[in-house]
Amino acid sequence: MTTVQPQDGNGIALGVYGQLVGCHIRRASAVFVNDFGRAVAGTGMRQALFGILSIVAANPGINQGSVGRALGIQRANMVSLVNELTGRGLVLRESTDNRRAFALTLTASGERMIATCIERLHRHEAALLSALSRDERATLVAALGRIEAKDA
Amino acid sequence: MTTVQPQDGNGIALGVYGQLVGCHIRRASAVFVNDFGRAVAGTGMRQALFGILSIVAANPGINQGSVGRALGIQRANMVSLVNELTGRGLVLRESTDNRRAFALTLTASGERMIATCIERLHRHEAALLSALSRDERATLVAALGRIEAKDA
């Protein structure tokens, strides 16, 4: 009886690390991260920036602390990211009755940016997931959701 | 008919980003990364260091360039990582007949470090995957493997 050794693309055994589910989630995640960069090349978008745009679009008027909490980004690190987006005219920062916080909304330019990126990303994802059946994709997303729910 | 909006743990809609599989792979990966840190707390290990130890254990005599290729780490960035491991007495760097490359092997201390970490990691993974059935776990790992195979 033999055990199949998880290997990388170069045929090098990963050892005990390769027996961990976390190893493969990390490696699959890296494939998506690299592909994300290729998909949105030329737009100036990055994972964090796109995530912020998407959350602001879905929650107009949200403040940046809440966006950061949803994405796992510290308040302190949100500052320059939101500055980048407002500086590029993709997001508006407006005062509210709560004078501590700002209300974030997308500009028309921001809406177009999301549309451009999401169209490219869907095409790239289709390629990355081409080896998976419809059932496998559904199980994959459901399993990932249950793992996300374990977020401490 | 309504579409369920993918949300984060705080009930904030993720928008179009949450409709991407890549979003959920990233978020699930982050859960594993954070858990890894808690699992190996006090050992001084990090993801990259543990990955290197595991590959050296499974491929005694391998050179550091090959380890980096297997883990997606640039040659230049392997230098300080391997220095860290040799400096802590976990890895041996020895000359070979190919005088450009070094042969890496684990010390007894390195073997013990792997054993300690893998035992903790298996317990932590069991907790993270507790909501998944045996079939779901198998499908998850298989799906991740097919995505890893898309590595450019």
Place this chain on the structure above:
DNA sequence: TATTGTTATACTCTATAACTATA
């Protein structure tokens, strides 16, 4: 007291270019 945004800071990870020595 708690929350929001901010500044400063530091460490890790990642990426690239250039150098050496060996093959």
Place this chain on the structure above:
DNA sequence: TATAGTTATAGAGTATAACAATA
């Protein structure tokens, strides 16, 4: 020419502490 290791460097991501203004 190509490979293995190295150095230097820069950008991005991440984490913490401390502060001001507001609730």
